[in-house]
Amino acid sequence: MATVPVAETTKNTFIDTGYISGVLERAKGASDAEIQRILDKAERFEGASHTEIAALLMTEKPEHIARIFDIAGKIKRHIYGNRIVLFAPLYVSDYCVNRCAYCSYNCGHDFPRRKLTMDEVREETKLLEQMGHKRIALEAGEHGAECPIDYILECIGAIYGMKFKNGEKLLDSIDKKVE
16 A cells, blocks of 8 residues: 655645644743633633633643633533443544554555445444444544545434434434433
C-alpha cells in the first residue's frame, strides 16, 4: 500500500494547526477574572466559545482546575442524571491521512482499507439496535478523498432514517429515553 507523505497530508486538511496554536498561546494570558467569568457562564449552562475553552484548557491554577471539574460534573448530572451512558461504536471507514501513534487507522499501518456502503451502515445499525444499543458513536478516519464529510453526513442520514420493528426511528427512541 502506498502511503501519503506527511507534508501532503497537512496541506489538504481542514484543521488549521497554526490558528489553533495561536488561540492556545493567547489563552495563556487569561486573567483570573476572565477564567471566573467563563466558569460562571458555564455554571449557568450558557456554553462557551472555542477561545473560552482554550482559556480553560490553558489554566494551571489548581483552584481553577478544581472548579472546572466541579462544573463539568454538574453539567453531566444535569444532562444525564446519575447514570452512565454508553455509546456503541460504529466503524464506517478506516481511511486516514494521519499518523496518530495510538490509532489503528494510522496511515502508516499497512492493511486493506475500506468504508461501509450505506446498506452496510444500515445493517450494522440494525444489529446494534437489536443488541439493545440506543446511542451510536460514529467512527471514521480523516481522509478528505476516501471519507469526505458528505460520506459521514450520508451515514448519519442512513442511521437516523431507519425504523425498527417497534415502528420508531432511532432518533425518536433516543428522544423518549432522554425526556
